[in-house]
Structure formats: structure tokens, C-alpha cells
Amino acid sequence: MEAAAVASSGTGLRCSLNPVPRQQRRSARVGFTTKRQPCAVTCRRLLLRPNARLYRAASASASLDSGAGNSGVSRKRLAVFLSGGGSNFRSIHEAALGGEVNGDVVALITDKPGCGGAEYARCNGIPVIVFPKSKSAPEGVSTDELLNVLRDLKVDFVLLAGYLKLIPGELVQAYPRSMLNMHPSLLPAFGGKGYYGSRVHKAVIASGARYSGPTVHFVDEQFDTGRTLAQRVVPVLANDTPEQLAARVLHEEHQVYVEAVAALCEDRIVWREDGVPLIKSRTNPNVYT
């Protein structure tokens, strides 16, 4: 698929740097400069010409970093799918920039081009691709076009991080044992169609469950039925609101997703004979979780 279709997928953004007090400064990567900026970045939505240059530069710049990480495994290329604010996406991206994840996010795919996760991607020079095409997002691409883009970008792994559409079978089949999802409950409980976002936490509280927590699982053709890779457990308190439980679970999501993606990018996933995927410890190869 021509880059132009990707480029028309979203308006570019010019990221301006605002000096902030030293104690609030944080490094941020803007565009493709490798020089870290010592300031917060304020991104303003500007009506710029389509970002074909951005797409080509992304595929070029990411290919420059295809060396092996310290694990001796080639650096992996990641595509993230989301529909909302993108805090899991940010955690993974920051872990990739910081070296904890042996990979680079080379594309952000969303059905909501105006969402916070897409904004963050644009501010960090990551191409945004709208999928699927819809009345509210006519600039979206088809499944075949998306498959072509992911192939052209040499994507190794697909990470769902708050994406609210069913991934079509053709896409699932194109990434066998290479597509993960983050779900905010202890699957198989409280999963499936209709279970997303705060709906999950409301159902958990209403059920009287005393524990909840995030599940990282491989993606198959139905919602939330793929093989579980990793989970964390948090308590459900007697007076929890859905928002309080969501925050407690989200905190654990950020950690367990980074750990799972780090294992995936270092080829530390081992499949048990019964089909259960395990994570081999980075420090002790005899330990599996």
C-alpha cells in the first residue's frame, strides 16, 4: 500500500518545547532526533500536509536500530493497537527507549485518530494508522492494506493495549504466537464481548470477587480466549469504586505488560507441551513463570 494512504491517516503535529523548571524536566524523544530534549513537550494539533515523510522516516529510522540488544537477540519491531489514552503504550514505548524492552514501536494503529494514544505517537514520531475504515474514520485502511503496511514495516509483534475492536481472523493468523493483548481482569473471568474498560471493573465489584488483576494473553480469533501468558493479582476492597479498582489494576498492567513484552522481544517465551506459554526468567534460565 502506498505511503500516501498511511500519510492521509492523520494530521501531523509540530511539537514545541517549553522550558520547564529543572525538577520537572524529563527527557522526551520528539520526531527522529536521537538527542534527548531536556524539556516537557507540548504538542499542538496543526493542519499540516499529510505525514508521508513521517512514515518513510519512521520505517527508515527504525531500520537503523535493528541491531541486537544486550540479549544477543535481534531488536524486534512492534506495532501497538489502541483506542484510548494509551498509558500502557507509553509504558512500553518508554521501556523500549530505556532499553528494558529489546524493541522499537514502529507503528500505532487506532480506530480513534483523535485519542490520547495517537496524540502521544505523533509527538514521538511514530506513524499513526487508522484501522478499520468507518463512517467516523473514513481515512481508515482495510485489513489487507493494514497487513501490507505491517509487512512493509517488518513488524515482528503486535500489541493490543486498550483496542476496542475485534481483530479480524486474517490479522490474527498473520501473527501466530506473536500478538498479545492486555485485559483488566483475571481471565477467563470477566472477559469476552462487552467486557472492556470500566465495564470490567463494575462487573468484578458487583460479583463480590475479592481479587482482580490484569491478564496478558495471546490473541486468537475471539475476544479474550487466547492463551494466558502473565497475570498480576490485586485486592478488591469492600468500598472500592470502579475507578479505584481500575487504577489499582492499571498500575500492575504497566509493569506486567512491559515484563511480558520484554520476554517476547528476547525470545524468552517457552510453550509447554499442553500449549501453555511460559516466561523464562532473564536472570535464572531454570525458572519459569
Ligand SMILES: Nc1nc2c(c(=O)[nH]1)N[C@@H](CN(C=O)c1ccc(C(=O)N[C@@H](CCC(=O)O)C(=O)O)cc1)CN2
Ligand atoms: N481477535 C481478537 N480481537 C481483540 C481481542 C481478542 O482477544 N481477540 N481483545 C480485544 C480487547 N478486549 C479485551 O481485552 C475487548 C475489547 C472490546 C470488547 C468489546 O466488547 N467491544 C465492543 C465495541 C466497543 C466499542 O467499539 O466501543 C463490541 O465489539 O461490541 C471486548 C473485549 C481487542 N480485540
Ligand SMILES: NCC(=O)N[C@@H]1O[C@H](COP(=O)([O-])[O-])[C@@H](O)[C@H]1O
Ligand atoms: N478489554 C480491553 C480493555 O478493557 N483493555 C483495557 O483498556 C485500558 C487501556 O488503558 P490505557 O489506554 O491507559 O493503556 C487498560 O486498562 C486495558 O486493560
